[in-house]
Amino acid sequence: MITVTPEQDLAAATQYVQSVYESVVKRNPHESEFHQAIKEILDSLVPVFAKHPKYMQHSILERIVEPERVVSFRVPWVDDAGKVQVNRGFRVQFNSAIGPYKGGLRFHPSVNASIIKFLGFEQIFKNSLTGQPIGGGKGGSDFDPKGKSDNEIMRFTQSFMTELFKYIGPDEDVPAGDIGVGGREIGYMFGQYRRIRGGHEAGVLTGKGVIFGGSLTRTEATGYGCVYFVNEMLKFKGLSFEGSTVVVSGSGNVAIYAIEKAHQLGAKVVACSDSGGYVYDANGINLATVKRLKEVERKRIREYVNEHPHAIYIEGFEGIWTIPCDIALPCATQNEINENAARILVANGVKAIGEGANMPSTLEAIEVFHDNHVLFGPAKAANAGGVAVSALEMAQNSMRLNWTFEEVDAKLHSIMKNIYQNAVLAAEEYGYSGNLVVGANIAGFTRVADAMIAQGVV
Ligand code: NDP
Ligand code: 2IT
Numbered sequence: 001m002i003t004v005t006p007e008q009d010l011a012a013a014t015q016y017v018q019s020v021y022e023s024v025v026k027r028n029p030h031e032s033e034f035h036q037a038i039k040e041i042l043d044s045l046v047p048v049f050a051k052h053p054k055y056m057q058h059s060i061l062e063r064i065v066e067p068e069r070v071v072s073f074r075v076p077w078v079d080d081a082g083k084v085q086v087n088r089g090f091r092v093q094f095n096s097a098i099g100p101y102k103g104g105l106r107f108h109p110s111v112n113a114s115i116i117k118f119l120g121f122e123q124i125f126k127n128s129l130t131g132q133p134i135g136g137g138k139g140g141s142d143f144d145p146k147g148k149s150d151n152e153i154m155r156f157t158q159s160f161m162t163e164l165f166k167y168i169g170p171d172e173d174v175p176a177g178d179i180g181v182g183g184r185e186i187g188y189m190f191g192q193y194r195r196i197r198g199g200h201e202a203g204v205l206t207g208k209g210v211i212f213g214g215s216l217t218r219t220e221a222t223g224y225g226c227v228y229f230v231n232e233m234l235k236f237k238g239l240s241f242e243g244s245t246v247v248v249s250g251s252g253n254v255a256i257y258a259i260e261k262a263h264q265l266g267a268k269v270v271a272c273s274d275s276g277g278y279v280y281d282a283n284g285i286n287l288a289t290v291k292r293l294k295e296v297e298r299k300r301i302r303e304y305v306n307e308h309p310h311a312i313y314i315e316g317f318e319g320i321w322t323i324p325c326d327i328a329l330p331c332a333t334q335n336e337i338n339e340n341a342a343r344i345l346v347a348n349g350v351k352a353i354g355e356g357a358n359m360p361s362t363l364e365a366i367e368v369f370h371d372n373h374v375l376f377g378p379a380k381a382a383n384a385g386g387v388a389v390s391a392l393e394m395a396q397n398s399m400r401l402n403w404t405f406e407e408v409d410a411k412l413h414s415i416m417k418n419i420y421q422n423a424v425l426a427a428e429e430y431g432y433s434g435n436l437v438v439g440a441n442i443a444g445f446t447r448v449a450d451a452m453i454a455q456g457v458v
Contacts, residue, residue, distance in 0.1 A: 006050070013049035013056070017042045020061045031114035033334060033359070037121050038065060040363060044438040045445055047430040060449045067120060068101075069093040072113070073163045075141055077156045080149050089160050091139035091167055091175075092120035097451040100171055101137030102127055102387060104178030107185070109144040116140055118334070119178070119358055123387070125444030126380040129419050132391035137173055139164070145180045154188045161192040168193075170203030170397070176390050177207045179333065182253055183219070187212075203397035206390035210402075215393035217408035218386075223257025223356060224409070225385015226329060226377075227265065228416040230354035233375040233436075234327075236424075239351060242266035247325040248285075249273050249317065250332030251294050251301050254356040254383065258329050259287050271323050273332065274301040278320040281311035324348040331356030339364035346372045355379035366437060381419050381440040388415045419443075 024038050042061070049056050075087040090113065093101040103123040106115070116138050124136030143156055167173060177186055186207045193204055202213035210216060217224075227241070234240055246262050246269045248255050259269045268284040274294075279285070279301055289307050293299045302313045321328065321341040328350055330336050336357065337345070342365035345353075352375035355361060359379055361369070369376045389412055396402055403411075419440070426446075427439030 009050040009053070010046065012053075013046045016049055016056050017046050017061070020065060023062075024065050028114075028117070031117060033114045033118040034121065036363060037118040037359060040366075040437065041121075041125065041441050041445070044432075044441040047432070047438075048442055048445065051430070054453065055449050058449075058453050060452055063452065064095060064124070064448070065121070067092050067094045067117065068096060069167075070113070070117075071167055075143065075156065075160050075163065077152070077159045079152055085156075087141045087143040087156070089139070089141045089163060090116045091164060091173070092116050092137060093167070093173055094120040094136040094138070095124040095448060096135035097448050097455060098128060099133035099135045100169075101173035102134035102176075102390065103136060103138040104140075104176045105181045105185075106138070106140035106178040107143045107145050107180030108140070109142055111140045111142045115334070122358055122380055124448055125441060126384045127387055127391075128444040128447045129381055129422065129440060130384050130388040130391060130415055131418060132388060134174075134387065134391050134394075137175075138178075139175055140178065140181075143180075145185075150184075153185065157185050157188040158192045161189045162196065164189075165193050165196050168204055170201050170394070174203065174390070174394060175205055176387070177253065179252070183207065183209060183214075203394045206393040208393070213393075213397050215389055215396055215408055216403065216405040217412060218389045218393055219253065220257040220260070220409075221389035221412055222254045222383050222386030223259070223331070224261045225388065225412055225416045226254070226258050226331070226354045226356040226382045227261035228385065228413050229377050229382040229420055230327060230329070230352055230375075231265065232417055232420040233352055233354075233377055237351075237375065240265070241327070244268070244326040244351075245270055245324070246327045246329060247271045247320060247323050248329045248331055248356075249278070249320050249336055249360075250330075250357065251290055252331070254386070255329075255331035256287065256291060256294065258331050258354075258356050259285060259290070262327075262329070263287065267327070270325070271320055272301065273317040273320050275317055275332075276300055277302060277313055277315040278317055279304045279311050279313050280323060281308060283308075283310065321345055322348075325350060327352045327354070329354045329356050330360035332360065333357055334359040335362050337361040337365045339368055341365065342368035346374060350374055353377065354382045356383050358383065370435065370437075376436060378437045378440050380444060381423050381436060384419055385412050385416055388412060
């Protein structure tokens with residue numbers, strides 16, 4: 001009888017993962033963000049394949065890296081000057097093994113197939129981690145909302161939905177917000193969907209206004225959830241937010257509510273940013289000012305110093321990571337912390353990182369954090385609170401009732417604790433104790449993979 005040693009299992013799994021990665025790169029050339037997201041997950045799954053060859057036998061990886069459907073479409077609209085503008089819209093429906101496709105829409109000039117695919121791929125595992133019945137998807141457009149009038153935003157979103165509505169529905173695919181898409185945009189898209197469909201299908205979008213089916217706490221969920229997650233990591237080491245210095249990048253939806261919760265837990269957040277630059281306020285960021293500037297007036301963060309002259313504004317957002325802090329919460333965009341920024345954070349004594357944004361740290365930066373024993377909460381786990389409460393919004397819509405802010409917040413808190421526990425346990429089970437990247441990827445993957453096996457080759 002031929003016996004297979006654990007080393008041989010590991011070698012076979014490593015080879016399998018490498019060959020799938022190479023074929024993804026070959027079939028999806030020039031999609032660097034997508035390759036990066038695939039590499040991070042695949043590398044951490046090697047021990048799973050070594051221990052459970054059934055996933056290789058069922059070709060789960062080959063299937064999971066290929067989206068179930070990709071839609072790309074023209075979005076024509078007329079600007080305020082009467083000129084016709086054309087943008088490109090996307091929806092990537094990545095995996096529906098455990099529920100309808102679920103994930104945000106991003107409006108940003110950088111949006112392309114690679115970015116939507118990386119986000120959609122990550123979403124599969126994040127959504128699985130929440131324990132809710134939601135599959136993975138993502139969409140968006142290269143439309144730039146900056147400087148557009150309210151009417152232009154409405155015309156664009158209506159045109160976008162006029163095409164997107166064919167592919168979505170409360171049981172098919174449920175979009176929500178992401179960069180450049182908040183309550184206003186969701187409201188206009190919901191209005192257009194309702195008009196075309198001729199029915200009030202509240203569960204088709206999440207992040208809606210509370211008066212037409214939105215969930216209380218959805219606005220706060222990603223930022224609050226990220227801080228709840230980091231709090232679990234800190235507690236494990238006998239640390240806390242109380243009295244700590246925090247740096248948060250971004251000043252959008254995720255950043256604002258991460259700052260709010262960090263302040264509530266007794267921390268001092270000394271900096272935040274937008275794509276133009278960052279503000280440093282040694283007294284602690286005045287959140288009321290940031291909320292008004294960003295949520296109401298839609299202005300630039302540099303305006304903060306006009307109202308708080310003791311604070312300073314520095315052009316260029318990358319420099320924010322040179323500010324000494326105990327806890328860093330990247331809440332702006334992908335790859336905003338590179339290896340060099342990670343080294344500076346470590347040299348300045350950072351103790352914990354919580355990824356509010358999607359894939360904000362490069363693979364090299366993550367390695368620096370792990371090598372230096374910095375507590376690291378990866379995006380899929382740390383920012384899953386937003387989509388988790390989106391699933392709670394879907395549940396409320398199906399039941400035609402509304403939970404209170406406190407009820408939803410309590411559910412969010414317990415979901416974030418569970419995600420932390422599951423990531424810790426999965427990491428331990430596979431011999432990577434304390435590595436939450438590996439733990440989150442494995443815990444998220446196995447649930448989807450088992451559902452795929454149970455449902456046959458589809
Ligand atoms: P917002 O549009 O509300 O805010 C984004 C913030 O990040 C803004 O301050 C923006 O500055 C800044 N930013 C965006 N792109 C860049 C860039 N290329 N370089 C530098 N700064 C940039 O988006 P959200 O807060 O919703 O999203 C932030 C991150 O969190 C994203 O990675 C998103 O995918 C992720 N996320 C969001 C969730 C949600 O529920 N909204 C859930 C989970 C993750 P400016 O205004 O100047 O562009
Ligand atoms: O990245 C994300 O998880 C989101 N942008 C939120 C998705 C959602 O469906 O609420």
